[in-house]
Amino acid sequence: MPRDYYEVLGVSRDASDTEVKKAFRTQARELHPDVNRHDPAAEERFKEAAEAYEVLKDSDSRAVYDRYGHEGLRSRGYEPHFDQSGVADLFQAFFGSGDAFGSIFGGGSATGPARGADVAVEVEVALEQVASGIEQDVDVELAVACSHCNGNGAEPGTPIESCPVCAGTGELRSVARTPFGQVVRAQACDRCGGDGRIATTPCEPCGGAGRMRERKTFSVDIPAGIADGQQVRISGRGHAGGRGGPPGDLYVAVRVTADSRFERHGDDLLTKVDLPFTDAALGKTLEVDTLDGPEQIEIKPGTQPGSVIRLRGRGLPSLRGRRRGDIHVVVNAMVPSKLSPEQRELLERFAESTNGENYPDEPRHAGIFDRIRQAFRA
Numbered sequence: 001m002p003r004d005y006y007e008v009l010g011v012s013r014d015a016s017d018t019e020v021k022k023a024f025r026t027q028a029r030e031l032h033p034d035v036n037r038h039d040p041a042a043e044e045r046f047k048e049a050a051e052a053y054e055v056l057k058d059s060d061s062r063a064v065y066d067r068y069g070h071e072g073l074r075s076r077g078y079e080p081h082f083d084q085s086g087v088a089d090l091f092q093a094f095f096g097s098g099d100a101f102g103s104i105f106g107g108g109s110a111t112g113p114a115r116g117a118d119v120a121v122e123v124e125v126a127l128e129q130v131a132s133g134i135e136q137d138v139d140v141e142l143a144v145a146c147s148h149c150n151g152n153g154a155e156p157g158t159p160i161e162s163c164p165v166c167a168g169t170g171e172l173r174s175v176a177r178t179p180f181g182q183v184v185r186a187q188a189c190d191r192c193g194g195d196g197r198i199a200t201t202p203c204e205p206c207g208g209a210g211r212m213r214e215r216k217t218f219s220v221d222i223p224a225g226i227a228d229g230q231q232v233r234i235s236g237r238g239h240a241g242g243r244g245g246p247p248g249d250l251y252v253a254v255r256v257t258a259d260s261r262f263e264r265h266g267d268d269l270l271t272k273v274d275l276p277f278t279d280a281a282l283g284k285t286l287e288v289d290t291l292d293g294p295e296q297i298e299i300k301p302g303t304q305p306g307s308v309i310r311l312r313g314r315g316l317p318s319l320r321g322r323r324r325g326d327i328h329v330v331v332n333a334m335v336p337s338k339l340s341p342e343q344r345e346l347l348e349r350f351a352e353s354t355n356g357e358n359y360p361d362e363p364r365h366a367g368i369f370d371r372i373r374q375a376f377r378a
Contacts (some may be wrong), residue, residue, distance in 0.1 A: 154199030267325025
């Protein structure tokens with residue numbers, strides 16, 4: 001079980017954003033590879049601190065974590081996905097380079113392999129598809145390694161030489177004096193793009209970039225029970241990496257379209273059935289929609305407006321378990337708005353024949369919303 005993120009950074013749960021950033025910055029300095037070379041656990045501790053910082057620095061993910069913990073983040077499709085540029089800025093400010101961060105998390109240094117960027121797409125699924133799960137095809141435009149030059153940017157058979165601007169290092173460094181001392185800043189060489197080498201004859205199809213745009217189709221497994229806004233991650237299906245680096249990931253955001261028949265509450269569904277007040281008084285068998293098809297329900301004599309009938313196991317499956325939610329059917333007993341003289345006479349005679357024993361002793365305040373809340377608490 002992962003450690004508590006607040007414990008990892010050593011801050012209280014009501015710590016401000018500034019305190020969270022300062023705590024991570026302190027740990028980053030302590031665990032930096034150039035400083036802490038003898039502790040074999042330093043790299044793992046840094047990864048743990050970076051994950052905690054990535055969650056707590058974002059107000060949305062922090063709110064989910066505060067309320068539901070690690071399981072709440074996972075159930076909402078959250079994957080620790082580090083913003084390397086943001087965290088690397090902290091390294092550059094204190095150590096002159098963000099390379100160590102990139103090398104730890106696969107991003108690579110300016111002269112080494114660079115991990116490809118992630119790609120995000122959206123798909124829409126219907127509520128019935130959420131009940132069973134579905135395989136959905138998604139089309140994405142990706143940067144892929146050029147097949148003509150195998151990604152090295154040079155025409156086949158032509159030489160690749162050391163970059164004359166950076167002397168093959170792939171980096172351009174500058175030194176700035178600050179009140180805290182000298183700060184060395186490094187950036188990728190704009191001539192060779194950080195590769196350290198340039199092609200004497202650039203590849204014609206890709207223009208020497210080593211990568212090309214290509215449209216691809218992937219089949220994505222949308223799991224049963226997924227909620228609107230959750231993501232599915234497919235490793236290695238993002239943009240191709242640079243200088244032989246690994247590809248990024250594909251993130252598929254799922255949008256569950258609204259269903260006019262149901263209102264979703266987690267794994268449970270809420271629906272409504274309309275019937276004449278006479279049927280509610282006399283009782284009747286009705287047919288209602290479920291995600292598995294029509295199902296008959298029994299309206300017992302004397303059913304009150306706002307009564308809730310529970311259909312157990314007819315809701316949505318749990319994303320992380322075998323249990324299915326329920327369908328809560330709210331009974332809406334309709335009162336006629338137009339009466340013929342004969343109907344009015346019949347109702348007046350009926351009213352004269354009734355007394356307190358004909359009606360339930362339920363308190364007046366227990367209306368439809370109280371009934372629904374009671375049903376969901378049961």
